[in-house]
Amino acid sequence: MNKVRVRFAPSPTGGLHLGGVRTALYNYLFAKQHGGDFILRVEDTDQSRFVPGAEEYINECLSWCGLQPNESPAMGGAFAPYRQSERKKIYKDYAEQLVESGHAYYAFDTPEEIEMMRQNLKAHGEGNLQYDHHVRMRMNNSLRLMPHEAQELLNAATPYVIRLKIDPGETISIDDVIRGDLKFDTNNIDDKVLLKADGMPTYHLAVVVDDYLMKISHVFRGEEWMPSLPVHALLWKYLGWENHMPKWAHLPLILKPDGNGKLSKRDGDRLGFPVFAMNWTDPKTNELIKGFKELGFLPEAFINLLAVLGWNDGTAQEIYSLDELIEKFSIEKVHYAGAKFDFEKAKWFNHEWIKKLPVARYQLQVKKIFEDNGIIIDDEAKFERVLILIKDRCHLINDFFAQGNFFFKTPATIDTTAISPSWNDNKQMFFVELIRAYELSTLWQTADLEKEFKELAAANKLKPGELMLPFRIMLVGGKFGPGVFEIASVIGKEETVKRIEHTLASM
């Protein structure tokens, strides 16, 4: 049994969506559980769609998710180069080899001629408009032309493509790790272009050549590739590598939550949640597409929610660390059907991870958010205490600011309407006395503050419950946050007194 080698092969056209990250994750997990290699290969053969910076962006996303490849364009490896645009010559040689062995041919048809052929077929009521065995002997290619005619066109530098010659009447049966036996009829397959007029290979030629040369053992990719599986299998066969063909698995699609279709980058804004791992700014349009990272997702949660969207180990477990996934994931148990993405559930995963992880894991990140909002943290111990106090109420990392800024800054607005209806002189008096009592206090622990508060309330014949809400409003500004005495204890005597006085003055 050869070593397991899998690859993640995105095209650098901008952004990295949920489905892409999940594909990378499943490949990574499989490699790890077999002690194999996880390779990043960049499919940049379409020059017109290439976007500068996109490759670096992909690297960053993988790194954030903790899915480090051990071979890539950036880090090199034994099978370099890993960028397809740099392997142009290799593909051309194999394409020509296929022509020589009679499995491919030169086609000189212009796009207009092909379009005309399709119109013609349509006019005759044909449902199948492909460039295939039905029409190829009527087209301008080296199969129909005399050898010297074709050679003359080649000599005259006529633009051409190389097409795969698919013979009809054959049933191709391929085993898919997830779906089992898949059957295809070659009658329905067209003569796919292998080498484009610009000399670049199409995906079909490039994957097969690279997967062979890079000794890829398993190919896990999106379900959108299933229809071209027979083409790839045929290519493995025609190139003489049939015995080296990798095992295949086609992953279900991630769909829009509200209805129809594959989740795409345009859905993000419309539905109010990100579809990319990290923020991506299109350099051409300057359009920003939001990412999970910047919205306040933890990579642990992001990986977790993606892993279980389309896979389940048969138990009720839902929270998995990367290490646990490596231990328990199995590609055979991936589902057949596409799954609609649910952002509410995604937030739940993040919430679980915020609660589960020690605050040190995201303390720096939260600190940065505070600083971006004008609050400088100089007391790390206090900051950590606050984080522990409020982590249970945060779903996104960004929630920490709303839940915790009042620990470091006097609330800008005080919701006095929440207490004014039942405000009276007795309460006013109580808080005046509370200020004095707290000022004299030598103890400032949560329990001490609560004890003093309640004793003073009893002395004034007031119910503590009626006073705690006003106290909260004074300290926090609104009806939220952890226990009031915890808050008073954290912000300290001086600040507590100051906030009581401030509100009292405006009642």
Added chain:
RNA sequence: GCCGCGUUGGUCAAGGGGUUAAGACGCCUCCCUUUCACGGAGGAAUCACGGGUUCGAAUCCCGUACGUGGUACCA
């Protein structure tokens, strides 16, 4: 149009001939908390439809519907 693939509550899903058809998110009720959350206890809600096979079908087969992907010199 042609060719694939799929279909268990609103969503993610377990279950693959006999189950009161797990669990989670969301929603609702109650408890806890004299705030808001967290947490706890309950609740509503599901096998796309039609035929078969079988003593018995969510589970196997066929058809239909619907969804979805491909049908590019895009990946």
